[in-house]
Amino acid sequence: MMCATALLSSCHIYKAYDRPDTIETAGIYRDPVSVTDTLAADTTNMGNIPWTDIFRDPKLQSLIEEGLANNVDMQAAVLRVEESKALLTAARLSFLPSLNLAPQGSTTTIGSSSFAKAYTLPAAASWEVDLFGKLLNASRDQKTIYLQSQYSQQAVRSQLISGIANTYFTLLMLDRQVEITTETVDIYKENVRAMEAMKEAGMTTEAAVVQMKAVYHQVSSSLINLKRQVREVENSLSVLLAKxxxxxxxGRLEDQYIPDELMAGVPLQLLENRPDVKIAEMSLASAYYTTNKARAAFYPGLNITATAGWTNGSGITVSNPGQFMFQALASLAQPIFNNGKLMANLKVSKAEEKIAQMNYQQAILQAGKEVSDALHLYDATNKMLVQDKEQIQQLEKAVEYTKALFQSAESTYLEILSAQQSLLSAQLTEVSDNVQRMQAVINLYSAVGGGRE
Structure with a gap:
């Protein structure tokens, strides 16, 4: 009965892969503002915009181009495409007969002086007739592997572009934080001198001077740490560029371009734009063809061999000139009993196909999550930057007010110190939030398949 079921499924053997109707894409984008609503579909997809229109800094563009040309992972991905293409060509040629030439010659001595020379010049051809789709599905399967290698190359390209951009903006963030911290260190250094002069004049205490010096050394230490991070990020970016x-x-952080509006596109476009989603689909297609090959194994295989050529040998005699010879043979092999291996292979293939379909759906959900996260991060950082600016404005006023109060003996220098520390922290946070907004743009661009071509 199980074998009969396998035989009745022969109609599937020749059918090409189609995307399953059960794959869901609706509602995979979550609105960045609403808690429950899904994001309205936008016919414009940011992933279709050239990366040079997203990253407009000439220095960043130069780094990305250098990375695309020299990065080791990128070069390896290109070579893997060439490998898969060669295997695909071989799979397509498997439909053709193989041809071999095997010339033979011999010399036979008879008595003390006579001898006979015999030769055979045969050309042998062998052809596997694809009656039940074995070769067809193998060829289609190899094509999915080739497409996977292409999509893998696109994935490496997209990840490399976003990786270089993210690292570049991190470097710009650290540069700006170094500038702010350096300015603060200079201010604190002057504060220490002022405090020491005031102590000599009896206007403040030794405790206040010591506190000021401690804060100065703390900020100086953080400056050293920031410079260390700059060097490490430079090293990381250099490695990405294979140097x-x-x-x-x-360039400078404040000169960077940020799109005013982000377009996620229609969810269905994720299936066509995201390389990792396409890789998952090609894995499903490959599993589908593997199942077809497992079905085809139940059917007979037909092989035709033919040999043609010239020979002067005929049995025990040698005749010259030689004669033309031809031989043809057809063989049919029908599996009857293979210890349950064929049915086991079919069951395994079907299970792997179901797993591949689940992985495909999961890849789509993961893609939707990444798009939603990037949109929400962009929205959140925009709002955070508004608050950061307001906070900095208020803290700048607080520093000025405490200085004025100190001059009128209504405040202590420690209050000025506290206000300056809060201002430094807010300025560094603003820089960090600004870069987070840039990274949200990068993340969305990558999430919708940007930079793949």
Whole structure:
């Protein structure tokens, strides 16, 4: 009965892969503002915009181009595409007969002086007739593997572009934080001098001077740490570009372009744009063809061989000139009993196909999550930056007010110190939030398949 079921499924053997109707894409984008609503579909997809229109800094563009040309992972992905293409060509040629030439010659001595020379010049051809789709499904399967290698190359390209951009903006963030912290260190250094002069004049205490010095050394230490991070990020970016660690030429954070509006596109476009989603679908297609090959194994295989050529040998005699010879043979092999291996292979293939379909659906859900996260991060950082600016304005006023109160002996220098520390923290946070907003743009661009081509 189980074998009969397998035989009755022969109609599937020749059918090409179609995307399953059960794959869901509706509502996979979550609105960045509403808690429950899904994001309205937008016919414009940010992923279709060239990366040069997203990242407009000439220095960043130069780094990305260098990375695309030299990155080791990128070069390896290109070579894997070439490998898969060669295997696909071989799979397509498997439909053709193989041809071999095997010439033979011999010399036979008879008595003391006579001898006979015999030769055979045969050409042998062998052809596996694809009656039940074995070769067809193998060829289609190899094509899915080839497409996977192409999509893998696109994935590496997209990840490399976003990785270089993220690292570049992190470097710009650290540069700006170094500038702010350096300015603060200079201010605190002057504060220490002022406090020491005031102590000599009896206007403040030793405790206040010591406290000021401690804060100065704390901020100086953080400056050293920031410079260390700059060097490490430069080294990381250098490795991405496949070159020895070195200084990276770069622009300024405040000069960077940020799109005013982000477009996620229609959810269905994720199926066509995201390389990792396409890889998952090609894995499903490959599993589908593997199942077809397992079905085809139940059917007979037909092989035709033919040999043609010239020979002067005929049995025990040698005749010259030689004669033309031809031989043809057809063989049919029908599996009857293989210890349950064929049915087991079919069951395994079907299970793997179901797993591949679940993985495909999960890849779509993960893609939707990444799009939603990027949209929400962009929305949140925009709002955070508004609050950051307001906070900085208020803290700048607080510093001025406490200085005025101190001059009128209505405040202590420690209150000025506290206000300055709060201002430094707010300024560094604003820089960090600004870069987070840029990274939200990068994340969304990558999430919708940007930079793949």
């Amino acid at each position: 020895a660690p070195q200084q990276i030429e770069r």
